[in-house]
Amino acid sequence: MPGMGIVERKSRQKQALRERILDAARRIVMREGFAALSMRKIADAIEYSPATLYLHFASRDEIAQALCAEGYAQLLATFVPLAQIADPAERLKALGRAYVAFGVAHPETYRLIFMEDPSYTGAALGGAAATAGKGADGADGAVAALADAGADTSANAANETVEGAAAGTTAAASSASGKANLAPAKPDDDPGDAALHIMLRALEELKAAGRLSASMDVAVWAEAFWATLHGIVALNLTCPVFPSAPLDTVVGVALDTWLGMHPAGQPQGAAKSTRAGKKKSAEALAGLHAEAHSESPAETGVKPATKPKATSA
Amino acid sequence: MPGMGIVERKSRQKQALRERILDAARRIVMREGFAALSMRKIADAIEYSPATLYLHFASRDEIAQALCAEGYAQLLATFVPLAQIADPAERLKALGRAYVAFGVAHPETYRLIFMEDPSYTGAALGGAAATAGKGADGADGAVAALADAGADTSANAANETVEGAAAGTTAAASSASGKANLAPAKPDDDPGDAALHIMLRALEELKAAGRLSASMDVAVWAEAFWATLHGIVALNLTCPVFPSAPLDTVVGVALDTWLGMHPAGQPQGAAKSTRAGKKKSAEALAGLHAEAHSESPAETGVKPATKPKATSA
C-alpha cells in the first residue's frame, strides 16, 4: 500500500501530462489550424507515443472540446473586468471592442470556438441565449478551465485587452460608481452564459435609462449585436479583402450605429476621424491589446494566408 | 480527319461530363458539407472511376473553386432584381433579407463561399470591396457560371427569393420609377464586385437623400452592414442556440438599426410585432424564399445537426 504522497505525486504527474498534451494541441491549432490537429502531431510534439494520449483523452474530439472550454473561459476573462464600466453604453462598446480584439488576436481559437463545428460552439454555450429564464444546466469543467488557462496565457491576454479597450472610455468612472456592476455573473454558470449575462445586464440598464427603445426586446437586440461583432471577426478571419478600411474604423461605425454616438455629447462621426491608415491594419486594433501573448507571432499577424487547407498532396 | 460534327459532339460530351461532375459535387457538398467532398465520392456518384475526374479537373481544389464561382453567381442572381426597388433604404433592406435568406436556404453553399477558406472567399471577390476605384481585374469564368447555374437551379431560387423579399416592401414602386436603378452593375465584373456595387449604389443614393450621416464613409458603412448580415447567417449556421428569437425578427432589428425604421413614417419597433413565433423558425423567413429549390430537403431544413465532422472512425 503506497503512501498518500506517492498517490498525489502520480496524480500530479498525470495532470501535468494532460496539460502538456493540451498545450501542444493548442500550439498546433494556433499554428496550423484545427483541421491539422492530429493525435500523431500532438504525440510528436510532446515526444510521447500516440497511444499515450488515449490514457488522458478518449478521442481527438475530447481534446478539441477541452480546447474549446479554455477558449470560452479565456474570452470570458476578457469580459469580466469590463463589467466595471459604469456607463452601460460605453460598457457595451468596450465589450464589443474586446470581443473583436479577442477574435483578431486569437484567430484559430476563435475559429475553433465559433466557426468550426456546431457541437463545439454549442458545448460551452449551455442553454444560454434563451432570453433570461431557462433553467441553467451547468456545463462541467468550463470554469475550472478558466482557472487553469488563466495560469499560463489568458491572464495576460485578459489584462492587456482590458486596459486597451477601457482606455479612452469611461474606465475611470468605475471607481466613482463603486457598487453598480461588480457582480461577476454567477460564476457557477458556464462561460457562455456568464458572458451573455454581462451583456444583457448592460442592455437592461441602457433600456432602463431610456437610451434604448422601450419596445425593443433586449434578447433580440443582443443577438443582433452579437451577430454584428461575430460578422466582423469572421469576415476578418475568412475574407481576404474584408476590412478595406481599418478594422477599428469598421468596429467604431458598428458600435456607434448600435449604441448611438456620444454618451455625453461628442461630435458625431466618431469613427470618421479614425479613417487615416486606410489599409488593413488589424494591428491598429489588435496591436494595442494583443502584444504580450505567449502565442506564436503568426497568430497576432494580419492574416494566416491560407492555413486550413486540410489535406493536400 | 473527322468531320466537324464529330469534334463538336465530343466537345459537348466532355462539357456534359464536366457538368455532371459539378452536379455531383454540389450535391455532396449540400448533403454532407464541403469537408466530405472527395474525388472518390464524386466518382462513385457519377459512376466513373476517380481517375476520370482528373481529365476534367486538375484537383479537388479546382472543383471546389468551380463550385464557389457558381455560388457567387447564384447569390448575385438573387440581388440583381432587387436593384429595381426605388427607395434606397428599402432596397438595402431587401438586399439584406435576400442575403440572409440565401445563406439559410443554401447553408453549405454559403459555408463554402464565405466560411471555409480564405482562398475560396477571395477568389470571386476580385479586388472588390476596395472602396470604389481599384482597377477591375476580371475574374474569369464567374459570369459564365452564372449563365450555367441559372440554367438548372439558381434561376428558380433567384426568382423565388426575389418575389419573397420584395413582397411587403416597395416592390410596386419600381414600376413607377422607371429609369432609376436598372443598371445591372457592369456585367463583365465578377459577381462579388457586382453585388458590392449594387449595395454601394443604394448607399450613395441614401446619402444623397440626406438619410445617412454626411460624414459617413459609405465603404465603411457597407462593410459593417455586410458584417452584420454575415454574422447573422454564420451564427445561424454554426451556433446551435443562435437565434433564440425568430430569425426574421433578428434580421428585422438589424435592418432597422442600420437603416432606420419607417421609410415613410410607420411606427417604430417594426420588428416588435413580428415577435410571436418565438422559437427558431428559420422557415418563417426561408420558407417564403426557398421552397422551390432543387436542393435536397435537408438543405432547407433548420440546422444540419452536425454535418461537418470530417473524419471519424
Place this chain on the structure above:
DNA sequence: GTCTATAAAGAGATAGAC
C-alpha cells in the same frame, strides 16, 4: 477517354509487451 491498380501519405484507435 476510361479503366484497373496502386503508390504514398495520413488519419484514429487498439492490443499486448514491458
Place this chain on the structure above:
DNA sequence: GTCTATCTCTTTATAGAC
C-alpha cells in the same frame, strides 16, 4: 504508464493497360 507495432480506413493523385 508507456511503448511498439499494427489494424483499418480514407484520402489525393498517377501509371499504364485497353
